[in-house]
Amino acid sequence: MSEILLQIDGKEVKAQEGMTILEAARSAGIFIPTLCYHEELEPFGGCRLCIVELESRGSTRLVVSCVYLAEKNLVVRTRSEKIDRIRKMILELLLAHAPDSFVLEDLAKEYGADRNRFGKEPSFCIHCGLCVRYCAEVAKKSAIGFVDRGIHKEISFIPEIAARECMSCRKCFPLCPTEALQAAYVLTMGLTAP
Ligand code: FES
Structure with missing residues (x-):
């Protein structure tokens, strides 16, 4: 398997071909929040919390880092105003279903998510699978x-x-x-x- 170089949050990261952006970030000690990812499981891409921005020629696009494969010379940003806003919204929606989840509560603090933004519909399951x-x-x-x-x-x-x-x-x-x-x-x- 060949090695590729990409940039994540301004840091040069070495990854093996076939690794996802999430795996490459983790291997370099860069944290990306996840809810449906598990290293022993096939990628699922369900919760969308792990979205990151790819920068290319002055424009950016969002991708799901647990399914998107790392590529040579990619420029990745794991936090930005836009990413944080989306993660905040995802967490607020999930908190309506699982208001007592400690995992969600911790993430909500990090992203300033309002647990009362949406009416409660407790089902407790957030479908991470x-x-x-x-x-x-x-x-x-x-x-x-x-x-x-x-x-x-x-x-x-x-x-x-x-x-x-x-x-x-x-x-x-x-x-x-x-x-x-x-x-x-x-x-x-x-x-x-x-
Ligand atoms: S961890 Fe990537 S979509 Fe859930």
Whole structure:
């Protein structure tokens, strides 16, 4: 694999071809916030929190850093007024669904997001898909999935599989940025209890 050089936040960064911008930034100790990224999972690009700006010939464009591949001579900015404004909006929308999430609360402080900007619609799940993808891709159990679509979309354990597999695994629990996963599990197990 060949090495490429790019610039992130004014710093020259060495990356391997095939790395995403997020991976290149992390390898250089540059922080980009994420909610749906996990190094063991296929890129998902769902939450959009990891957006960055690419500069080229005086203009800029936004890309999702966890899916966009690093390229030779790219000039990347991980913070700007525009990026911060978008991250703030994303966080405000997510806080309407998961107002008690510590992860979101910390990020909200960083980006000055107002937790009360949008009316509360607590569903607790923010659809990052970490649990669903981890269970399918790494644990290979597929004990949890998404049900429904659009604003009604939510996670749900598949009772027959969960009853057999989850008690001894639970590796997805620490990945959840809200309390939704544990709540869904407890509910499922409660419903399947004899
Ligand atoms: S971390 Fe990149 S879109 Fe969620």
